[in-house]
Amino acid sequence: MRQIIYDKVRNISEKYKGYIDTEDLMKEGLTNRQIGLLTAEEKLEKIAHGHYWVNSDAYGKPEDYKAVEVARVNENAVICADSACYYMGLIDVEPQVLSIATKRSDRHKMKMNFDVCRHYFSEKAFEEDQKVFNTEYGSYKVYDIDRSVCDCVRFKNDIPKEIFDLIIEKYKKYDKRSTERLMAYAKAMRISRQVEQIGLE
Structure with missing residues (x-):
């Protein structure tokens, strides 16, 4: 996958504080295929149907x-x-x-x-x-x-x-x-x- 996509994911993470829904991922320009690939690469974690956590070295999930x-x-x-x-x-x-x-x-x-x-x-x-x-x-x-x-x-x-x-x-x-x-x-x-x-x- 192109670096521009990874850069986009990093910007999305900062904008949405880690958590984001499928609808917003697509509004930010990602396709269903890209979402699937990013999930397979563990750049995105699917927390439930239609809901994701953006993995980053800069932060972790909240305690709660x-x-x-x-x-x-x-x-x-x-x-x-x-x-x-x-x-x-x-x-x-x-x-x-x-x-x-x-x-x-x-x-x-x-x-x-x-x-x-x-x-x-x-x-x-x-x-x-x-x-x-x-x-x-x-x-x-x-x-x-x-x-x-x-x-x-x-x-x-x-x-x-x-x-x-x-x-x-x-x-x-x-x-x-x-x-x-x-x-x-x-x-x-x-x-x-x-x-x-x-x-x-």
Whole structure:
């Protein structure tokens, strides 16, 4: 491939901060064939259908790249459960599988380059207590800690035991926890008994 194409890719990277969609790649003058060749040469990384990361020696992906990339593929998705506990700072061990929530009516395909555990929420439950993280690479949404701990209890079978135990241990010592909010979520999710048995009430 001609050097002019590589120079164009470098300029695209600087302009789009690393992440770019197929539509914008083509607006910048690249063809589908060139995109395919650049991907094969690992100049471009396909993060999902229609979405790319431009590889460069000058920089690497952001630390929270999984959350950023999920939001680029589906801007309505919300980081939930154990992953939300990590992004909100309750635990410092990142779960290997990213837990995300979408509305039951959401039909976006979420095939990523990393493992994702997708949970479908009702309209009302989906909208409650989302925090927005704004970064130079884009924004993403995360549920708050009290709600996320309840989600962990609810989805316990989908979470590694060591991560679940760590979340419970850290939450019991969490100085900003709200037992009232926790139990309100637990009641709404119909898991009050499980929460009480764990000793979080």
